[in-house]
Amino acid sequence: MTPRAPTANGLHYTGIRPVPMSFAGVEPLSAEQLADAPLHWPRPSRLRTALGVKPPRAERAARALGLETVGDLLEHLPWERREARTIVELATGDTATVVVEVQVIKARPVRRRGMRPLVEATVADSTGVMKAVFFNQPWLERKYSAGTRLMLHGTYRGRNSFSVQAHAATQDAIGGRALVAHYPASQGISSTQLLALMRAHQGALDDVVEPLPARLRSGQRLPDRRGALIAVHFPDQPEDEPAGRRRLAFDELLLAQLTTMRRRERRRRSLVAQPLDAASPISNRWLAESLPFVLTADQRAAMADVRKDLAARRPMQRLLMGEVGSGKTVVALFAMLRAVDHGAQAVLMAPTETLAEQHFATLQTLMPGALVSAELLTGSTPAARRRGLLGRLASGELALLVGTHAVIEEQVEFARLAVAVVDEQHRFGVRQRSALDRKGPLGNAGERLAPHVLHMTATPIPRTLALSLYGDLDVTVLRELPQGRRPITTHLVSGERERARAYERIREELRAGRQAFVVCPLVEESEALQARAATVEFERLVAGEFRDFRVSLLHGQLRPKAKQEAMAAFAAGSADVLVATSVIEVGIDVPNATVMLVEDADRYGISQLHQLRGRIGRGSDPSVCLLFGSRESRRLRALAEHSDGFTLAEIDLRLRGEGEVIGTRQSGIAGFRVARLPDDQELLERAHRLAQELIELDPELIAPEHRLLVDALAEVYGEAELEPIPG
Ligand code: ADP
Ligand code: MG
Numbered sequence: 001m002t003p004r005a006p007t008a009n010g011l012h013y014t015g016i017r018p019v020p021m022s023f024a025g026v027e028p029l030s031a032e033q034l035a036d037a038p039l040h041w042p043r044p045s046r047l048r049t050a051l052g053v054k055p056p057r058a059e060r061a062a063r064a065l066g067l068e069t070v071g072d073l074l075e076h077l078p079w080e081r082r083e084a085r086t087i088v089e090l091a092t093g094d095t096a097t098v099v100v101e102v103q104v105i106k107a108r109p110v111r112r113r114g115m116r117p118l119v120e121a122t123v124a125d126s127t128g129v130m131k132a133v134f135f136n137q138p139w140l141e142r143k144y145s146a147g148t149r150l151m152l153h154g155t156y157r158g159r160n161s162f163s164v165q166a167h168a169a170t171q172d173a174i175g176g177r178a179l180v181a182h183y184p185a186s187q188g189i190s191s192t193q194l195l196a197l198m199r200a201h202q203g204a205l206d207d208v209v210e211p212l213p214a215r216l217r218s219g220q221r222l223p224d225r226r227g228a229l230i231a232v233h234f235p236d237q238p239e240d241e242p243a244g245r246r247r248l249a250f251d252e253l254l255l256a257q258l259t260t261m262r263r264r265e266r267r268r269r270s271l272v273a274q275p276l277d278a279a280s281p282i283s284n285r286w287l288a289e290s291l292p293f294v295l296t297a298d299q300r301a302a303m304a305d306v307r308k309d310l311a312a313r314r315p316m317q318r319l320l321m322g323e324v325g326s327g328k329t330v331v332a333l334f335a336m337l338r339a340v341d342h343g344a345q346a347v348l349m350a351p352t353e354t355l356a357e358q359h360f361a362t363l364q365t366l367m368p369g370a371l372v373s374a375e376l377l378t379g380s381t382p383a384a385r386r387r388g389l390l391g392r393l394a395s396g397e398l399a400l401l402v403g404t405h406a407v408i409e410e411q412v413e414f415a416r417l418a419v420a421v422v423d424e425q426h427r428f429g430v431r432q433r434s435a436l437d438r439k440g441p442l443g444n445a446g447e448r449l450a451p452h453v454l455h456m457t458a459t460p461i462p463r464t465l466a467l468s469l470y471g472d473l474d475v476t477v478l479r480e481l482p483q484g485r486r487p488i489t490t491h492l493v494s495g496e497r498e499r500a501r502a503y504e505r506i507r508e509e510l511r512a513g514r515q516a517f518v519v520c521p522l523v524e525e526s527e528a529l530q531a532r533a534a535t536v537e538f539e540r541l542v543a544g545e546f547r548d549f550r551v552s553l554l555h556g557q558l559r560p561k562a563k564q565e566a567m568a569a570f571a572a573g574s575a576d577v578l579v580a581t582s583v584i585e586v587g588i589d590v591p592n593a594t595v596m597l598v599e600d601a602d603r604y605g606i607s608q609l610h611q612l613r614g615r616i617g618r619g620s621d622p623s624v625c626l627l628f629g630s631r632e633s634r635r636l637r638a639l640a641e642h643s644d645g646f647t648l649a650e651i652d653l654r655l656r657g658e659g660e661v662i663g664t665r666q667s668g669i670a671g672f673r674v675a676r677l678p679d680d681q682e683l684l685e686r687a688h689r690l691a692q693e694l695i696e697l698d699p700e701l702i703a704p705e706h707r708l709l710v711d712a713l714a715e716v717y718g719e720a721e722l723e724p725i726p727g
Contacts (some may be wrong), residue, residue: 002580016104045657065189071202074208074229076194077245077674079151079168079180087128091633091655092158092602094611100132102148107141120169123150123162130160134167136393144169150184173347181233181241190275198233205229205346211251211712213705216690222247239276251712252685257691259466259717264473265695265725268314271437271450274418276338283337283371288367295330298322298478302331306454310338312421315437321466321477323645324458324614329362331478332421335454340372344418347451348402349436351424353378359423359587360402377403377412408435416441420451424458428539459607460645462653467688479646489615490625490640502626506595510549510576514621515593518579519612521600537599538579546577566595582612591619601627604654610645621665653677700724 046656067073070111085096100123108118111631118283119134119141133153134140144150154164168182168191208216208226217224223231223243231244295303302320305430309316322328348363350356359375367374377400379524383400386632392398396415402409403600404432419437429526440449455473466475493502506516516542552575570578571590578593582604596616601609609627629636694701694709701710701722713721 006704014486025702054542065184073197074204074233075388076183077232077248078183078241079153084151085128087125089127089634090130090156090162091635093154095149095154096156097702098123098125098162099149101150102144102146102150103129104146105141105144123152128155128253132162132164134164135282138172150695151478154185155408155498167285181235187540202234207713209708211708212254213709214706215696218374220686220690222250225251244437245674246622246680246683249672250687251678252672252674252690253680253687254686255489255713255716257687258694258713259721261691261695262721262725264317265699266723268317269725271315272313272443273315273440273452274342274344274449275311275313276342276344276418276452278342280338280341282341283334286337286371289369290366291330292368293482296327296478296480296482298480299327299331302476302629303334304479305474306331306335307525309474310335310452315450317358317473318453319455319457319466319473319475320478321457321460323460324611325480325481325618326458326478327482328365328456328458328478330673332456333366334364335419335421335452336400337372339417339419339713342418343396344394344416345396345398346400346421347407347414347415347417347420347439348421349407349423350402350404355423356402356404361401363402372399374396374400374402375409377401377406379404379406381406405432408439412438412439415433416442417451419454421454421456421667423456460649462646467684477646479644486617486620487627487643488613488623490613490627491642492631492636492640493626493628494631499628502597502628505626506597507546507549508576509595509624513592514595515570515575515590517572518576518577518595518613519596520579520581521603527541534579534581541579549576551575551577551579554578556581558667580703582608589618590615592621594619594621594623595626596623597626599628599629601629601636602633606638606648606655607645609639612649613639 027387043165049710065076067076077098084099085094087098087100090096090098092231103122103124105119105121108120110117116135117138119137121132121134121140121144122129122374123132124130132150132154147167150172151168152162152164153166156162165186181195183191203532205226208229210224210226212220212225222228225247228244231240232248233710235241235244255469303317306316309318320328321330332348336348339346348356348359350359356376356378360374373392375392377386377389381389381403388400389401390412393401394413394415401414406412419438420439422433422436436453437450438448440451491502493499509516518537520537534555536555538551542551552566552569554563554570558566566575566578569575570593573592593616596613598609598612604612613625616625625639627639631637634655638648639657642648642651675683694706697703698706701713710722
């Protein structure tokens with residue numbers, strides 16, 4: 001058998017040779033069982049191809065789960081108890097597992113042709129009661145009678161309703177009388193049948209290899225890999241399962257860390273950069289004379305990191321993380337001026353025109369008296385101006401360029417690009433990153449010099465995630481907000497009485513000459529609908545609560561000119577209230593705006609709301625943010641209690657799970673199968689340290705005791721990962 005195709009996220013690694021699986025010992029399924037559990041979890045994408053096919057045998061069903069070999073089977077882990085949530089904890093939109101008891105169960109009559117048969121059950125745990133809805137399985141009405149304990153996986157739709165994607169009856173949910181593993185099943189194969197398959201192949205566990213050298217494993221106080229798999233599938237004691245799972249998670253994290261670090265080394269060594277290590281006449285003068293404020297300790301530390309990175313012959317790859325207003329641009333400008341110190345050029349690339357314009361404006365205020373030449377280049381730069389600018393860039397006369405991705409277009413030539421700053425880097429792809437690398441000049445030996453790159457993000461990411469997401473970047477954090485930022489008080493507003501009081505509060509601020517934002521809900525991922533919601537609300541407020549004030553409207557469907565006018569009017573103070581969609585997230589800086597009201601705040605994520613409220617609290621007056629939404633929402637309560645973006649990001653991660661935090665979905669690396677972040681943070685840190693140690697000791701992993709680890713890497717990430725790292 002040929003090895004399976006590698007997967008990016010550590011699926012499938014068993015450490016045992018792939019052998020075809022035997023289906024002996026598994027009874028053919030009944031028609032009822034065949035259609036059991038309509039959706040497969042946790043790998044729905046694989047199953048979708050098999051949906052609609054009624055697999056006649058367990059074999060087909062197992063294949064539908066992606067189980068082709070014994071190795072796959074042993075890696076198909078049971079549902080995890082620690083994932084289970086209680087009913088009271090569920091928030092609208094959450095996908096979760098719950099353990100409940102059936103109180104009442106009833107099939108809903110099918111009235112029309114084409115209507116999906118539904119079974120509704122009233123289910124309860126010790127915290128609450130809800131309605132569970134099963135699709136396309138009318139027989140469940142008889143199968144799961146009142147009193148049956150169920151493990152349900154699905155999505156909480158709000159209004160006490162839970163749509164079930166997968167389910168299994170369970171005996172051991174409470175007392176732990178019999179320890180039986182429950183597996184994510186699929187159409188055609190039940191959890192019980194999967195357990196039977198496991199038993200049938202139990203003998204294969206003897207072939208599982210231990211990839212960690214004894215020396216490393218003993219230090220980690222973890223069971224061996226074979227023991228871990230046995231503990232997970234056939235637990236004797238309640239603590240077996242979690243211990244086994246920890247070991248499997250550790251392996252997954254270690255392989256991921258090793259891969260990320262090796263990729264980073266490879267990239268780093270394949271590129272050379274101009275070391276910026278000479279004296280610093282311009283940046284020093286700027287630091288000493290031009291800055292209108294005192295740098296925060298974090299900013300100084302960040303500049304020290306940057307100075308050190310720039311002095312190296314390898315390009316800087318640093319991520320600067322800090323909330324809006326934490327002073328990232330100042331650090332970025334420092335990096336850019338270090339290029340100018342060496343007679344070279346620098347570029348700053350932002351994801352939108354508004355952001356590029358904003359950065360350009362900030363740079364200009366930070367460099368009074370036009371310290372060095374700087375220009376703005378975006379899609380709307382007039383052709384004549386653009387031509388002139390490109391000429392001065394190619395001749396080296398122009399030192400700094402700020403812009404959108406227009407700056408990496410083919411025709412844009414730099415005479416000597418040495419530093420690039422990339423804002424909100426997760427919005428740019430790999431291709432854009434390598435386009436930047438190619439903008440550098442040729443060195444003395446004719447080799448291409450890559451620019452040093454500073455990435456910036458205003459999305460605070462907990463350290464756990466930063467390690468797994470940006471393991472290939474060095475990370476610097478600006479936590480401390482500059483002096484003079486006013487704290488924002490955030491209140492949760494529910495019900496009509498509180499709403500009326502909130503409007504009164506806003507009118508007080510308006511009468512005192514200050515301004516307010518009203519943010520309207522993201523009804524769906526549709527700009528048009530969002531615009532309509534804002535427009536309706538605008539009309540309502542103009543005729544009602546704010547009829548004595550000047551109100552303007554801003555949404556994404558307006559023409560660019562109308563948008564600019566609305567923003568300008570608000571910025572100039574000729575509008576008191578700005579009713580807007582979340583387009584105001586970026587691009588508005590109005591210190592006189594001291595109130596923000598967010599309608600249907602439950603519809604936004606924590607980080608989005610936190611970014612939104614960053615639009616107030618920018619002046620000398622205290623600000624207030626009013627979140628209209630449910631008092632039950634843990635997300636909204638977190639926002640009312642905390643103002644630090646990093647704390648909020650940790651909470652967000654805990655509430656939503658790693659895959660949901662902004663930008664992580666695309667990553668692949670964060671999509672772990674066994675490991676759960678942030679719960680397994682401690683394991684991740686250990687894996688990180690161990691990977692570092694291993695790479696320092698044996699970068700190519702050629703020592704004989706690392707042989708099995710290398711096999712594991714190749715099996716999970718592919719042979720290409722084993723290419724030697726260029727020296
Ligand atoms: P970010 O890019 O992180 O959002 P900026 O660098 O644009 O933050 O800074 C936001 C504002 O705060 C700017 O007007 C900037 O001049 C100002 N600022 C930056 N650092 C400091 C500081 N240490 N003290 C006072 N004001 C600062
Ligand atoms: Mg900025």
